[in-house]
Amino acid sequence: MIDKALILTGPRVTLRPLTLEDAVDLRDIRNDRKVCRLTFTEYPATLAKARQIIKAAQIGARTGTRYTLAIELKGQSGIIGVVSLFEIDKTHKNAEIGCVLARSHWRQGLMTEAMLLALQFAFRKLRLRRVYAFISIKNIPPQRLVESLGFTREGLLRKCRFRGGKFRDYYVYGMLKEETPR
Helix, strand or coil, X not given: CCCHHHCEECCCEEEEECCHHHHHHHHXXXXXXXXXXXXXXXXXXXXXXXXXXXXXXXXXXXXXXXXXXXXXXXXXXXXXXXXXXXXXXXXXXXXXXXXXECHHHCCCCHHHHHHHHHHHHHHHXXXXXXXXXXXXXXXXXXXXXXXXXXXXXXXXXXXXXXXXXXXXXXXXXXXXXXHCCC
């Protein structure tokens, strides 16, 4: 049963909790090497791994420790991506945000809309004070995305994540509640 409070609607997209029926779409999105190459998303994906992600998302939503929401185009079935709030720290009122979008939907402003909905949820419903993102220094499109939303590049984390057989550098971006776009 989907918690209605977790259904977030924008002009073109709807965010909602993942269900096991999303497993095939999630696997397919995560099986695109270009989608995953500079993210923390594991590649290649299996149907079993997609189901595992969905089950973890459902547990996280019940416990308030993670919200991984499916992105749907309004009026269409099937998911085109996900946006997640995770590493939620209730004491310090912050969380990490991450997202992945099917390549066929890149450069259409859909992730901007989905991220805005997720940020509103984070700051208004979860009452967080800060949301942050780790982005590979080589992954320019999401850097532009978060900068366009008002995130501040707060620093460089040198060799902080092991990916593709080597340690990689990441920027950390942050947004405070009072910086949220309207």
